[in-house]
Amino acid sequence: MSGNTLGKTRDIYVDDLDATLEAHRATNTAKIIRRVSAPTDPAVKHISLGNANDHEVHAEAHAAGGSLQAVRDERVKVDLVAEIPPKEDRKGQDPWDYWPVGTIQHKRLAKAPQKKVKGSVQEYHARAMIPVNVWRRPSDGVEDKHALRPWLDDGDVTREDASQRLASEIRSFEQYMTPSVDELKAVKKVTAQARQVIDSTVNDSSFQVIGSHSTGLAMPWSDIDVAISLPAIEEEAAAHHKSLTGLKYQKLYHKTLRQLRQSFAKDPDFAINVDSLVIHARVPILRVFHRRTGLEVQIQIRTGLHQQQQYTLAYLAEYPTLRPLYFVLRSCLQVRHLNKTYAGGLGSYGILIMIVNALKHASGRYDRHDVAKHLLHVLQFYARSDPYVNGFSVEPLRIFRKGKMSMTSEDCLERATDPVLRGIGAIASPKPSQPYLLCLQDPADPSNDLGKQAYAIKHIQATFGKARWTMIRSMGAWNRLSKISQEACGQRLGLLDALVCAQYKHFDANRNKIKEYGASASHELGSKQMSGIRPDGNPGSGGGKMSAREMLDKVMEVDERKAAEKAGRGPGNLSS
Numbered sequence: 358m359s360g361n362t363l364g365k366t367r368d369i370y371v372d373d374l375d376a377t378l379e380a381h382r383a384t385n386t387a388k389i390i391r392r393v394s395a396p397t398d399p400a401v402k403h404i405s406l407g408n409a410n411d412h413e414v415h416a417e418a419h420a421a422g423g424s425l426q427a428v429r430d431e432r433v434k435v436d437l438v439a440e441i442p443p444k445e446d447r448k449g450q451d452p453w454d455y456w457p458v459g460t461i462q463h464k465r466l467a468k469a470p471q472k473k474v475k476g477s478v479q480e481y482h483a484r485a486m487i488p489v490n491v492w493r494r495p496s497d498g499v500e501d502k503h504a505l506r507p508w509l510d511d512g513d514v515t516r517e518d519a520s521q522r523l524a525s526e527i528r529s530f531e532q533y534m535t536p537s538v539d540e541l542k543a544v545k546k547v548t549a550q551a552r553q554v555i556d557s558t559v560n561d562s563s564f565q566v567i568g569s570h571s572t573g574l575a576m577p578w579s580d581i582d583v584a585i586s587l588p589a590i591e592e593e594a595a596a597h598h599k600s601l602t603g604l605k606y607q608k609l610y611h612k613t614l615r616q617l618r619q620s621f622a623k624d625p626d627f628a629i630n631v632d633s634l635v636i637h638a639r640v641p642i643l644r645v646f647h648r649r650t651g652l653e654v655q656i657q658i659r660t661g662l663h664q665q666q667q668y669t670l671a672y673l674a675e676y677p678t679l680r681p682l683y684f685v686l687r688s689c690l691q692v693r694h695l696n697k698t699y700a701g702g703l704g705s706y707g708i709l710i711m712i713v714n715a716l717k718h719a720s721g722r723y724d725r726h727d728v729a730k731h732l733l734h735v736l737q738f739y740a741r742s743d744p745y746v747n748g749f750s751v752e753p754l755r756i757f758r759k760g761k762m763s764m765t766s767e768d769c770l771e772r773a774t775d776p777v778l779r780g781i782g783a784i785a786s787p788k789p790s791q792p793y794l795l796c797l798q799d800p801a802d803p804s805n806d807l808g809k810q811a812y813a814i815k816h817i818q819a820t821f822g823k824a825r826w827t828m829i830r831s832m833g834a835w836n837r838l839s840k841i842s843q844e845a846c847g848q849r850l851g852l853l854d855a856l857v858c859a860q861y862k863h864f865d866a867n868r869n870k871i872k873e874y875g876a877s878a879s880h881e882l883g884s885k886q887m888s889g890i891r892p893d894g895n896p897g898s899g900g901g902k903m904s905a906r907e908m909l910d911k912v913m914e915v916d917e918r919k920a921a922e923k924a925g926r927g928p929g930n931l932s933s
Contacts, residue, residue, distance in 0.1 A: 450482055457481050457791060457812050461700060479790045483815035485823035492692040492859040504862045506851045508533035519832035523729040523852045530853060531681040534576045534688065540868065543875030544570060547647045548581055550626050551654045555585060558620040559613060562587055565659070569705060572669045574683060577868045579705075581652060584659040587613070610658045611636055614643045617656060621645045627654075639805075650871045664801035665706055668752075672713050678728040682712050682735060689856040693820065701813035703795075710751060710797060710807055715739065717754045733825055740822030744814055748785055748796030750777060759787045759796055780804045827855035 456462035457479035458471050488494065494505065502509075508529040517525060536544070552564050568582030569575040587609075618634050621627045626648060633644045643656040673679055687696060687708050695702040703711065715738040716731060723730040748757050772778040780803025788794055793815055795808025808814065831852050851858060 455482050455484055455816075456701075460812060477790065478792065479812075480793075481815070483819045485819045486693040486695065486816050488692040488859040489694050491863045494858070494860055501862075504860060504865075505858050506854070507861050507865060509851060519835040519852065520729045522835060523732070523828070523832065524727070526851065526853045527681045527685055527728050527732060530688075530857060531684045534684045536575060536577050537872060539872040539875035540577055541875070542878055543650055543871045544575075544581060544652065546875070546878040547650060547652050547654065548583070550624075550647070551581070551583060551645070551656070554620050554624050554627070555583075555617060555656070558617055559585070559587070567659075567663055567666055568655075572666060572673065574669070574673075574680065574705070574709070576684065576687070577871065578652075578864070581654045583654060583656045584663070585656065586659045611641060613658060614641060614656070617643055618645075650874050651867060652871065665799070668801050669706070669709060672709070676713065676716055677726050678731045679709070679712060679716070681728050682732055683709055685732065685853065685856055686712065686735070689820070689824070690817065692857065692859040693816075695813055695817055695820070698810045701811060703808070703811050703814075703817070707797065707807040707811070710799065711735075711739065714749050714751050714754075714797065717751065733828065736821040736825035736828075740818055740825060742818070744793050744795050744808075744818075745787075748781070748798070750781060750798040752777065752800040757781055757785060759785050759792075761786060777803045784809070824855035828852060831855070 451466075451468075453463050453466040453468075456466065459479065463471070509526065510529075548566060548570075555562065555564060563586045565571075565584050565586075566582065567584045569579045570581060614634060614636070618629060621643070622629050627645045628648050629645050635642050635644065640657050645654050645656070646652070647654065687705060690696040690702060690708065694700060696704070696708070698704045698707075712735055715735040718738060719731070719734050723734065746759060748759050749755075750757060772782055777798070780798055783804050784796060784798060784806040787796070788809075791812055793812075795811045795814040797807040799805035799807050811817070831854070835852065
C-alpha cells in the first residue's frame, strides 16, 4: 500500500495489526462519546495527556519513520506544556487561593477571614500537590534512598522493561504496606483491650471488627473499625415496627457512645481527644487512641448490615489488581493529606470505589493482571474526567449528567421502581457553591454520594494528571538507560516516585513501635482482663454497668415522664 493510500485510510496499517486494532477502537469509541464544552471559568484547567487520538500517533510515527513511543512522549510533553499555567501566572496567587472560601485550609492560610457570599461559586486554583509536613522530602538535598523508597531493594538488578519494572514496584509497595505478623498481633491485642472496655460498659451487646482489618485492605497504620450491636434494642424496635433511625433509638445510641467515652477515658491503655465523640456525622462514631502504639480505634453502633464490606470483598475477588492499586493511590493521597473527608479529601472506601469505577470503564482493554497499565489508566481516567458535568455509578456502570433532568412519565415510573435511578436523582443535583464536587454513587447505598465532601477533587485530578505524565517520562528514561546500564538505571529511577516517594522515616519508626508491642503481647492481654478489674477500678460487674435492655427502659421512662409533665402542665411550663 502506498503512502497516499495509507494517509486516506488512516485506520489501517498493513504492517502493524496492533496499530490497526487500536485505531479502529479509537474511532468507534469517538462515535459513541458525547463531547461537552468545558466550563468558561478561567480557573478551571484540564490536563490533556495526548493519547485521545492514537490513530494519529500511529500515522505520525509511520510518516516520520520513528519510534511510536517517541512520538507519544513528544505529544504528551507538548500537551502538558500547553495546559499547565506558566510559573509567572502563579506568582500573583496567594496560598489561600488554592482552597475554597470557608474551608479549614482557607481559614488557616488567609490573612483576613473571608465570609461565604450566598449564591456565589467557591472556585479555587487547582494544582498538583506534593507530600506535606513530615512526609516531605528533605530540603537540604541530602536524600536517604531507603527512607524515600523503603520498598525497593538497592541490590535488585533485573532485565525488565519499564512496564514490567513499574508492575514490580507496585507489587513491592503492596508487600511493604502489608502488616507484618507482629503488627497483626498488636492489632489483635488492642482490639481485645477495646472489647474488654466495651463489654464492661454494655452487657447486652455483640462486637464485630469491620473495615479494612476485615477485608484485607489494612495498612500498618490503619484505624481499627469496630461495630457493636444491641440485640435487645433491635428486637424491641422490630416488635413495635419502629425504625432504628428514629429519634428514640438514636438518643439511646448516643447515650451508649457517651458512656463508652467515659469508660475509655478512665482506662490507662487508651486516650481520648476533645473531639473524640462525633455524634452528628452520618454514622456517629467514638474515636479512641491506644497509648503505647498510637493506633486509633473507631467505634460505631451497627444499625443494619454492612453492605459496603460485602461489596469490597466482591470487588477484591473480581479485580486481582485492586488491592495493590488501592495501596498505591491511598498512600499517594495520604502523604498529601488528601485522604480525610473532613478536609475535602476522599476516604478509604471512596478511593476503593473510584478505582473500581475506572477499572470497569477500561472494558477489558488490558489484561486483568496487568497492574501497571491499570494504574496508568486510573490516573488518566480521573485526570480527564469533568466533575462539573458528569457523575459516576458503578452498579450498573454508567456516566450520568449532573443537574436536574427533564423526565417523561415512563422515566418517572422506572425511577420509582429502580433504587439506583432513584439514588442518581437524589445525588445528581450539584451543590451550587461547589459544582466541581466528585459525584460517585455508593453501590451499597444508592442514595449516598461518596464525593459530596471532596472539595479537593481538583487537586486530586491535577495530582493524578501530573503523576501520570511524570511516570510516562520516567518509563521512557528507564527504557533508554537500561540499554546502557541496568544497575545505574535502578539506582537513579523509581517509577512510582511521582505518587508515593516521600519521607518514610517517621512511618517506619511508628511501625517499629507497633511491632515491638505485638512481639511483647504474645502471651498476655493485660492485668485487668486477667483479674476481672473494671476500668474504673471496681471489681466484678458493678460500678454503674448497664445492659442495653436497662438503657432502653430508662430512656422510655424519661420519655413517659416528659409526656406526663406536658399533659399536666401544658407545653409552656416544662422544666428544663
